[in-house]
Amino acid sequence: MDPHPESPVVLQVLPSLVTGGVERGTVEITQAIAAAGATALVASAGGPLVAQIQRAGGTHIALPLKTKNPWRIWHNADALAAVIRDRKVSLVHARSRGPAWSAWxxxxxxxxxxxxxxxxxxxESLPFKRHYNAVMARGRIVIAASHYIAELVQxxxxxxxxxxxxxPRGVDLAVFDPASVTGQRIAKLAAQWRVPDDARIIVLPGRLTAWKGHRVLLDxxxxxxxxxxxxxxxxxxxxRHRYSQSxxxxxxxxxxxERLRxxxxxxxxxxxxxxxxxVVHASTKPEAFGRVVIEAQAMACPVVAADLGGPVxxxxxxETGWRVPPGxxxxxxAALRVALDLSPEERTALGQQARASVPTVQAMQEATLDVYESVLNGTV
Known part of the structure; x- marks a missing residue:
């Protein structure tokens, strides 16, 4: 991103900074904005990742943006307008629907x-949901996490x-590098999970909610x-303790x-x-992208993914994993049997191809800064 007159000030808005792909992406773009010599602001209701925003070179502005209440959204619009004027914001990047309405x-x-x-x-199953969601398509530029999402927006x-x-979202290949993970770190987790030394381990990462397909994997x-x-x-x-218990x-x-943890x-x-x-991705509903899939691929771990949404x-x-019909x-x-029975040589070859194919954080950062520059220069 080339310097804008008086250096650009970019404000990202999202509900909170607790955990998740949206939050991690916000931190990564904050780092890129600051590295480009611009000013990175983030407005949210706060959370543990505020410290990461600050370490990335950004400034956090605490606002009660974690809301769907129309009155509060309207009130937050006033607060964001004041921030825009006071901080001389050049561009606003919204990452979630409630805050996006206030930002718009x-x-x-x-x-x-x-x-x-x-x-x-x-x-969009409830009344007015399409209207509520539509704010995410009102950007001068709409960034889509995958071609699947781009087609959905159109x-x-x-x-x-x-x-x-x-x-696409990206992986930090310096962090997700199998060569950098020590045996001590692996042994510590194995002990915490109470898995025997000779066990073969299938992992399904992701929050525990029904559409993530946990029952499908158990079956x-x-x-x-x-x-x-x-x-x-x-x-x-x-x-969701009832779901865990179920x-x-x-x-x-x-x-x-006895084989479930x-x-x-x-x-x-x-x-x-x-x-x-x-590593298994078993979602029964399409996901916009599926970050856990590319993280596993970056770690050269065989992946079996549901054949829908972003993982496609x-x-x-x-070649870099297997896709199976959802549900x-x-x-x-059958796919798990193939993956578990790979020879060491086959597993290494698949892992190398998978790691070489994943989108990176750097590419995501550079593409996002290019969007900012195009908007700030008025070329879009």
């Missing part, structure tokens, strides 16, 4: 360019393709019928409860992926 209103009042990143597929809202930029594990295989659900239930009960009914959140995802023999674009079937335990079990 604030940009209309101040004349500052408004862009969005369309991160999710966004359910179909739902009739957005001109010239206004859409496909910028596949029962079909696989391999006593040496352990199944690890890596992610928080975020208070998974344990389902495993018990299938006779595989619900381990919650981990701060050492690279080590978790190194410990895995196979990042997993080449039989199909039998086909998933």
């Amino acid at each position: 209103l604030a940009c209309r009042r101040t004349g500052v360019p408004f862009i969005t990143t369309y991160h999710g597929t966004y359910d 179909t739902r809202y009739g957005v001109d393709p010239a206004r859409i930029r496909v910028i 596949a594990l029962a079909i696989l019928n391999r006593p040496d295989v352990m199944c690890v659900f890596l992610g928080s239930d975020q208070g 998974l344990t009960q389902h495993a018990r009914q299938l006779g595989i409860a 619900l381990v919650g959140h981990t701060d050492d995802v690279p080590a978790a992926l190194c410990l895995a023999d196979v 674009e990042t997993v080449r079937h039989g 199909d335990p039998a086909t998933l079990a």
Whole structure:
């Protein structure tokens, strides 16, 4: 991003900075803005990742943006308009719907360019949901996390393709590098998860919610019928204790409860992926991108992914992983058998191809800064 007169000031807005792909992307773009010599502001309700925003060279502005209340959204628009004027903001980048409405209103009042990143597929089953979601398609430029999302935005809202930029999320290959993970880190996780030394480990990363396909994997594990295989659900239930309990009960009914581990959140995802023999993405609804898939590929770990949404674009079937029909335990079990039976040479070759194919954080940062520069220079 070339210097703008008086150096550009970019404001990113999102609900909070707790955890998740949106939040991590915000930190990564904050780092890129600061490295380019511009001013990086982030407005949110706060959270543990505020410290990472500050370490990345950004400034956090605490606002109660984690809301869907229309009155509060309107009030937040006033607050954001004041921030835009006081901080001489050049451009606003909205990353979530509630804050995006406030930011869009604030940009209309101040004349500052408004862009969005369309991160999710966004359910439209309830009345007025399409209208609520539509703000994410109102950016001067709409950044889509995948070609799947770009097509969705065009179909739902009739957005001109010239206004859409496909910028996949990226992996930091220095962090997600199998060569950098020590045996001590792997052994520590193995002990925490209570997995035997000789176990083969299948990991499904992601928060515990029904559409992530945990039951599908349990059914596949029962079909696989391999006593040496352990199944690890890596992610928080975020208070969905009934769902967690239902998974344990389902495993018990299938006779595989002793081979299931619900381990919650981990701060050492690279080590978790190194410990895995196979990583599974089993979502039954399409995902905008699927960051866990490319993180596993970066760690040269075999991946079996549901054949829908973003992972279709990042997993080449039989070359960098396998794709299976969503919600199909039998086909998933068959793919898991193939992945588990790879020879060391086959596993190495697949891992090398997968790691070489993943989109990187650097590419995502550079493409996003190019969008900012185009908007600030008035070329779009």
